Amino acid sequence: MLPTQEEQVLDEASITLRVELRADTLLGPGKAALLQGIRETGSIAAAGRRMGMSYKRAWYLIDTLNGAFHEPLVTASKGGKTGGGAQLTPTGAAILDGYRRMEAAASEAVAGELAHLSTLLKPMT
Template identity: 45%
Template sequence: MPSKPAAESRTRAPAPQLRFRMRVTQGEVIAVGPGKIALLEAVDKTGSITAAAKSLDMSYRRAWLLLDELNRSLRVAAVDSAKGGAAGGGSVLTREGRELIALYRRIEATAAAACRSDIRKLMGMLA
């Protein structure tokens, strides 16, 4: 087996992390996925699409398009936005938006719990 170069052996690779990346698609559209859930969480935290986008290093336009796509995919919108102006705008999650986040995160946690021993084995195989 070839030896590693000296510089490579001194630097340690980051610890492996397992992440579930669940997506719900409708045709070619990702109706619900990890990025949209993270964006919903950021809107909930900041009260603004602009601030949420900045916190995720995303353009306002990209955030707006993702939320518009999400809202169009759902029976009831996840985000309710007010127009800007002198008093400023803002965005809030609807009850359905909060429920969507909770369901998504619960499904992730349930999947991780169900696969715990296999995940442990898989992680043990990594260097």
């Protein structure tokens, strides 16, 4: 059975969480996805590629995050014959897991209002 147009809109409606820890330290879906990618691939380059991001940009974002916290979020070892790699530190894992919990809590908190707003949209043509 195909979903109705209203069910389709409700499935597509969502919120995006951006956390401003301080003026120069933002954490949002992009940085969270990069951290998640590093967790899953063990590589900054691979995590960046998954997002269509250059290695230089990925490294810049990680360097910025690492500099903002008491402890780095990601550690990396250089490539070469043995290959390089990157991994989340315990602090990095705590930051990513905390962000994911906030995302879930925010989505749950606004689900009713989001559903209501969705019903006010024009039908899709």
